[in-house]
Every structure is written in C-alpha cells, then in structure tokens.
Amino acid sequence: MSLTGLGTMKDERPELDAAGEGAGRDFIRDIVQADLKSGRVKSVVTRFPPEPNGYLHIGHAKSICLNFGLAQEFGGRCHLRFDDTNPAKEEQEYIDAIERDVRWLGFDWGKSLHHASDYFKQLYEWAEDLIRAGKAYVDDQTQDEMRARRGTLTEAGQDSPFRNRSVDENLDLFRRMRAGEFPNGARVLRAKIDMASGNINLRDPVLYRILNAPHPRTGTTWHIYPSYDFAHGQSDAIEGITHSICTLEFEDHRPLYDWFLENLKVPSRPRQYEFARLNLTYTVLSKRVLTELVRGGHVTGWDDPRMPTLAGLRRRGVPAEAIRDFIKRIGVAKANSLVDVGMFEFSVREALNKTALRRMAVLKPLKVVIENYPDGKSEELEAINHPDNPEAGTRKIRFGRELYIEQDDFMENPPKKFFRLSPGNEVRLRYAYFIKCHAVVKNANGDIIELRCTYDPATKGGNAPDGRKVKATMHWLSAADSLRAEMRLYNPLFTKPEPAGGENFTADLNPNSLEVLPDARIEPTLLDAKVEVPVQFERQGYFCRDRDSTSERPVFIRTIGLRDTFAKDVAKDRPKS
Numbered sequence: 001m002s003l004t005g006l007g008t009m010k011d012e013r014p015e016l017d018a019a020g021e022g023a024g025r026d027f028i029r030d031i032v033q034a035d036l037k038s039g040r041v042k043s044v045v046t047r048f049p050p051e052p053n054g055y056l057h058i059g060h061a062k063s064i065c066l067n068f069g070l071a072q073e074f075g076g077r078c079h080l081r082f083d084d085t086n087p088a089k090e091e092q093e094y095i096d097a098i099e100r101d102v103r104w105l106g107f108d109w110g111k112s113l114h115h116a117s118d119y120f121k122q123l124y125e126w127a128e129d130l131i132r133a134g135k136a137y138v139d140d141q142t143q144d145e146m147r148a149r150r151g152t153l154t155e156a157g158q159d160s161p162f163r164n165r166s167v168d169e170n171l172d173l174f175r176r177m178r179a180g181e182f183p184n185g186a187r188v189l190r191a192k193i194d195m196a197s198g199n200i201n202l203r204d205p206v207l208y209r210i211l212n213a214p215h216p217r218t219g220t221t222w223h224i225y226p227s228y229d230f231a232h233g234q235s236d237a238i239e240g241i242t243h244s245i246c247t248l249e250f251e252d253h254r255p256l257y258d259w260f261l262e263n264l265k266v267p268s269r270p271r272q273y274e275f276a277r278l279n280l281t282y283t284v285l286s287k288r289v290l291t292e293l294v295r296g297g298h299v300t301g302w303d304d305p306r307m308p309t310l311a312g313l314r315r316r317g318v319p320a321e322a323i324r325d326f327i328k329r330i331g332v333a334k335a336n337s338l339v340d341v342g343m344f345e346f347s348v349r350e351a352l353n354k355t356a357l358r359r360m361a362v363l364k365p366l367k368v369v370i371e372n373y374p375d376g377k378s379e380e381l382e383a384i385n386h387p388d389n390p391e392a393g394t395r396k397i398r399f400g401r402e403l404y405i406e407q408d409d410f411m412e413n414p415p416k417k418f419f420r421l422s423p424g425n426e427v428r429l430r431y432a433y434f435i436k437c438h439a440v441v442k443n444a445n446g447d448i449i450e451l452r453c454t455y456d457p458a459t460k461g462g463n464a465p466d467g468r469k470v471k472a473t474m475h476w477l478s479a480a481d482s483l484r485a486e487m488r489l490y491n492p493l494f495t496k497p498e499p500a501g502g503e504n505f506t507a508d509l510n511p512n513s514l515e516v517l518p519d520a521r522i523e524p525t526l527l528d529a530k531v532e533v534p535v536q537f538e539r540q541g542y543f544c545r546d547r548d549s550t551s552e553r554p555v556f557i558r559t560i561g562l563r564d565t566f567a568k569d570v571a572k573d574r575p576k577s
Contacts, residue, residue, distance in 0.1 A: 014460050026274060026332035032074055032243060045077030045463050047114075049232070052082050053089040055302040055309040056101045058323065058344075059278040065327040066275070067245060068107040079239055080109040083232070084117045085225050087215040095216075097302070101310040116231045117217045122504040123226050124178065126205055126234060126264045127189060131170045133459055135263060137163055137206060140172040146188075149195075156196035157203045163192065177210055180223035184210050189224075191527055201256045205229055230324070232256040237266035240542055244270045244372065247277040248336060276333045281341045281497040283308050292362065298509060299493075305557055306493040306513050316490065317534035317544030317559035322351035338498065348560050352534055352542045356386045357392060360430070360475045361537040361556070362485050362521045365404040367450045367479065370435065373401040378480065381461075383431045395525055399432050402479035404521050409474050410451060419471035421451070428473040430538065435457040443507045476536045482521040485554040489515040489548065518565040520556075528555060534559045 035041045046067040050056060056064075071078035080102060084090050096140035104107070130136035139146065139162045153159030165173075172187055176182065187206040197203055207230040214220050236244045244257075249273045261269055277285075284290065284309060293299050293307070302309050305316035313323065326347040330339055360383075378400035386392035405421065414422040421427050426436040432455075458465050462473070491513050499508040529535060529545040539541050541561040550554040 003306040027334060028243075028245060028273060028332050029070065029073070031273060034482065035242070036074065043242070044070060044074040045079070045237065045240050045242045046070050046076065046245060047079040047081050047236065047241050049081045049083045049116075049235075050098050051086070051089075052084055052091065052094040052098060053220060054088065054094060054287045054291055054565075055097050055307075055308065055311050057287075057290065057308045058280070058283075058313065059308075061105060061310060061323050062278045062327050062330075063108060063247070064102060064105055065246070065324055066332060070243070070245075076242075077112055077115055077557045078107070079112040079241070081114040081235060081239070082116065083228060083235075083358065084115050084215070084217065085228060085231050086211075087213045087225070088211060090216055092216060097311060101314075104314055105310065106324065114235075114239060115217060116226075117215060117233050119231070119235055120143060120218060120222060120226070122238065123231060123234060124224075124293045127226075127230070128171065129264060130191065131174060131189075132167055133263070134136050134169070134504075135192050136189055137165050137192055138170050138177070139163075139188050139204075140186070140351060143185065150200065151195070153200070159195050159198075160190070163204070164462040177224050178209070178222070180212060182210055184212055186210055186301070191259075193256075194231065198254055199255055201229070201253050202259070221463050229253060229256055230260065233260050233270065233272070234264065234266060236270040237261060240268045241270040246272055246274050248334075249277070250274055250275045264419075274334075278330070279338045280308070280337060280344065282492045282494050282499070283341060284494065284499050284505060286501055286505075289501060292505065296506075298506070305488075305490050314532060314555060315547070317352075317532055319347055319351045319355070319534075319541065322348040325351065345560055347541075349562075350557065352536070354388075355536045356536045356542055358538055359384075359523050359526055359535045360388070360397070360477055361485070361487075361523070361526070361543070362404045362406055362475070362477050363489075363517050363537075363540060363541060364407040364446065364481070365477075365519065366407045366410055368405055368435070368453055368476070369450060370401050370403065370453055370455050372454045375401055377401070378478070381431045391561050397431065397523060398478045398481045400478045400480050403429075404475045404479055404482060405451075405474055408474075409450075410437070410448070412448065420474060421453075426470050428459075428462045428470050429476050430473055431461070431462060432476070433457070433462070434464060434470060458525050475540075477521045477523065478567060481524060483524055483527065483554065485516040485520050485526070485556055487520040487543070488555065488557040489517065490558060491515065522554065522556070526556075527551065528558075529554075533538065536562075 032044055048064050048067045050060065061097045062452065082095060141159050141160055149158040149160065173187060188206045190204045190206055192206055193202045196205045206227050208224045208226055211215040211225050212223050212225060215222060254272045257272050265528060273372055290307065294302055299307055303311035303315045305312050326344045329343060329347065366503060378398050380396045380400050382394050383397045384394050409420045411418055411422050421437050423437050426434050428434055434456045435453045437451050437453045440448055441450035441452065445451050492510055493513050494508045495510045496508045499505065531545050531547050533543045542559040543556045544559055546555040546557045
C-alpha cells in the first residue's frame with residue numbers, strides 16, 4: 001500500500017523506518033503517543049517549514065527525519081510548507097533545491113505542499129482583527145529607535161509614542177501600507193502586548209513590515225509581508241497541524257505563538273514543542289555563514305562537497321541512508337550538545353561498506369618495471385567486486401610488464417616496521433604475484449621515478465606454493481591499460497572542533513581543505529561509474545565520480561577514508577601557529 005498520498009515516506013523505500021517505525025523512543029514521540037491515547041488529537045499532522053533563502057543542510061535533516069518519521073510511525077501526514085514571507089531573499093533555485101533534497105533524503109509530502117504565501121489574505125484579515133480589538137498598532141519609529149526602547153533582560157522596555165493611536169488611524173495607516181503608499185521601513189505593524197514583559201518576544205513584536213518587492217508567487221499584490229512569528233502559528237492552525245516541532249531557539253517564542261492563537265479566531269489549536277538542534281564538530285550550520293562561504297568564493301557553490309548541505313553531501317557520495325542512520329543514532333533530546341563528526345562518519349562507512357563495489361586506483365603513481373616478465377605480454381586476472389557479496393561477481397584486470405603502485409608504498413630506506421615495498425623486500429600484488437624490488441631509478445633532482453623489480457611466476461593469485469609469507473599486499477594498475485584521472489581529496493573545511501561564527505568565521509577556515517591530484521590512474525571499468533554512486537578504491541577509501549567528469553578527463557572525489565583519520569587530517573591541515 002502506497003503512503004505517498006499521505007505525505008509520508010515513499011512505499012518503494014521500506015528501509016526508511018530508520019527514522020520512523022522502530023526508531024528509539026524520545027520525549028517527542030512520548031508526547032504524540034500520549035496525545036493520541038488521551039484523544040487530544042485524532043491523527044498526527046506535522047510539517048517541515050523551510051525558508052527558501054538557501055540550501056538545506058544536515059541540521060535540517062534532523063527536523064525532516066523527525067517530522068516525516070512521526071507521520072509515518074503514527075499513521076499521519078507531514079506537510080512541506082515553504083515559509084516564503086521575505087521575497088527579498090527567496091529564489092526559485094532554493095525552492096527547487098529544497099524539494100529535491102527532501103525527496104533524496106527519502107521522504108514525500110504527497111499532496112501536502114503548502115506555502116505561507118497561500119495564507120497572506122487570511123493573515124492580513126487577522127491583523128486587521130487585532131487592530132479592531134485594540135491589540136495592534138502602526139508604529140512610525142525607525143528600527144534603531146524601536147531597538148533602543150525595547151529594553152534588556154533586566155530592564156523593561158518603553159512604550160512607543162505611537163502605541164495609543166486610535167483604531168481608525170491604525171486601520172487607515174495599515175491599509176495604506178498595504179497599498180504601497182510608504183517606502184520600505186517607514187512604518188511597521190506591532191502587536192500591543194506588554195513592553196515590561198520578562199520575555200522580550202512579548203514586548204510588542206513586529207507583525208508586518210513594508211517591503212516594496214515582488215513575490216515569486218504573489219507578484220506585486222503585496223507591499224507588506226508578515227513576520228515569521230506572526231505567520232508561523234496561524235499557518236499551522238490553518239493546516240490543522242497537531243504538533244509544531246521547532247528547535248530550542250524558538251522556546252522563548254512559544255508564549256507569543258500561543259498569544260496569537262488565543263487572540264485570533266483560528267480553525268484549530270496546534271501546540272509547539274522544542275527539541276535540540278544538531279551541532280557537529282568541525283562544522284558550521286549557520287545559514288548566514290554558509291551563504292557567505294558561497295558568496296565569498298571560499299567554496300564553489302552550495303553543492304561543494306566540503307559543504308554540510310544535503311546537496312554537497314549527495315555530490316560527495318554520502319548515501320541518504322547514512323544520514324538517516326546518523327539521525328537515528330543521535331536521537332532527539334531537550335538539551336543542546338555538540339556531536340562528534342566521527343559519529344556521522346561511522347554511519348557513512350557502515351552504509352558504504354555494505355554497498356560500494358571494490359575497484360583499484362593509484363592516486364600518486366610510481367612506475368614499476370617487472371624485468372623478468374616478457375616484454376609485450378599481458379594477462380587477465382580475476383578480481384572480486386565485493387568480498388561480502390558473491391552475487392556482485394568478478395571482473396577482469398590486466399597485468400603486464402609495466403605497472404603503477406602508490407608512491408607511499410615504497411621507501412628506499414625504510415624504518416624497521418615498514419613492510420611494504422623496499423629494496424630486497426618481497427610483497428604481494430593484489431590478485432597477482434609476489435614481486436621484489438632490486439633497483440631504483442632517479443631523475444636529476446634525486447627523485448625516485450621508477451622501480452626495477454622481478455616477479456615470481458609461481459605465485460599467481462597471490463599465494464606461494466612453498467608456503468612463504470609476505471607482510472604486505474598492495475594495490476596496483478597496469479601502465480598500458482589504466483587511465484589517467486583527476487582525484488579531489490576533500491579535507492575538513494574548518495580547523496577547530498567549534499569554529500568561530502559570526503563575522504570571524506574565516507579565521508578557522510582550512511587553507512588545505514582541497515587537494516587535487518591530476519595524474520592518478522584508474523581501472524578502465526571506472527569509466528562506466530555513475531555520478532554520486534561511490535565505489536571503494538581498495539586501501540584508499542570511498543570515492544565517487546563527479547559531475548565535472550568527461551570521458552577524456554574522469555574526475556573522482558573522495559567521499560570518506562576507510563578509517564577514522566579525521567583528527568589526524570585536521571592536525572595535518574591546521575596552520576602552524
């Protein structure tokens with residue numbers, strides 16, 4: 001049975017119960033269950049309400065999984081509602097990206113797609129109702145003047161000199177604001193609540209601002225736009241939302257959310273609940289900072305693989321199921337905390353280890369000549385595609401006289417515990433033979449450019465008939481058959497576990513967050529690799545083909561290493577003080 005029409009998860013993705021059915025219990029789920037049991041609500045209706053002024057990031061994924069997961073678990077529905085109340089910052093690109101990212105994460109809102117702009121007429125009428133009831137007024141103060149009179153956490157605010165305007169004057173001015181008679185910022189509509197309230201959000205908050213700008217959906221119909229606080233709760237009420245789930249920074253806004261619902265003739269009475277937002281080490285999730293990273297050219301765009309956006313993670317090859325698994329593992333809590341990014345990396349490795357096919361690639365090639373292998377001869381060897389999945393089958397790789405190995409797999413004067421290739425030391429080539437190095441070729445600068453080796457024909461397949469053992473198995477590629485490719489190794493974008501925010505975010509940017517290797521070598525089969533579908537490069541990590549690839553110049557980007565090297569990478573990349 002399809003649940004698509006209910007605005008929950010797609011029926012073709014049964015594994016998505018990681019965020020719903022079977023998910024760990026938490027205080028939000030306990031509340032929902034109690035509300036259903038007591039009869040306060042007959043069915044569960046949640047919503048995910050993004051602002052279309054940027055791309056979604058992994059922090060949003062927590063809210064998406066929670067809201068859509070609740071709808072699935074309790075047989076309800078989840079709405080996707082765009083909070084499109086600020087046309088100056090909203091773009092169709094962001095709207096399209098948000099819809100694409102929610103679907104990619106594995107969720108579907110069905111027919112439940114809404115916009116705050118759908119309710120502009122009703123919101124305006126409610127604003128007039130507040131004016132008629134003496135609970136809202138037009139204020140002519142500037143933003144600086146309002147800020148100065150707002151007070152502090154320990155001092156009460158001061159009433160606006162325009163607070164006691166008559167109902168008729170307020171209605172006249174508000175209607176003229178709507179008609180576009182005044183310039184931006186000339187006036188605002190404020191609720192008349194309590195300038196001495198201990199909760200600053202109740203000190204006559206702004207309901208409408210003048211913004212003479214066309215809206216993507218309503219065109220030039222409106223010259224005033226509602227604030228988030230005014231639009232949010234009433235939109236929930238119009239849609240019949242039963243549980244309005246927000247992050248903790250909106251906890252102090254809840255009394256205002258309730259004040260509007262109590263003072264307006266809304267069709268339903270939703271309730272707001274707050275949970276801890278996601279904070280990750282070495283990661284910034286401030287949309288303002290992410291926007292500045294893009295605008296300032298610190299990254300190539302919203303989908304740069306270094307970005308924590310869902311678009312960036314998808315481009316990097318992170319599977320959606322890994323994100324859902326991570327969200328399930330960290331759970332839903334009431335208190336903010338900082339989550340080690342290693343937990344996220346664990347979920348990514350767990351998912352990719354099960355699904356990614358194995359291939360071989362040499363990132364920094366060093367040429368090897370097998371001197372006792374016949375010149376002009378080559379042979380095909382069989383390589384497995386996945387060690388834990390026999391159904392994945394095998395592939396053919398070609399072996400010949402000239403090969404490439406990794407530069408890091410050879411040392412001319414190795415330390416005692418270096419077991420890879422060195423003069424006189426024997427190693428195994430994966431799927432092939434034992435080889436031994438006996439000579440090193442250097443250029444005029446003294447750099448090693450080639451190794452001269454011999455192989456043991458009796459060790460085909462990587463085993464010696466006489467039972468002798470080697471301590472290292474190395475990957476390799478045929479010089480004649482492998483293809484040149486560009487590798488992009490993305491490292492942490494920030495150098496500190498808790499990067500600086502605000503205007504100082506650039507202070508902790510990692511200058512070595514991207515390393516490009518233009519002369520890597522890959523198996524010919526990788527020309528058929530699909531964009532954003534990771535494979536495991538044996539001994540290297542998980543990589544995926546990037547959309548920048550061409551048939552003449554394949555480009556692969558590293559999704560994640562095979563082991564948790566995050567701390568080491570950060571230490572390596574941190575600028576010396």
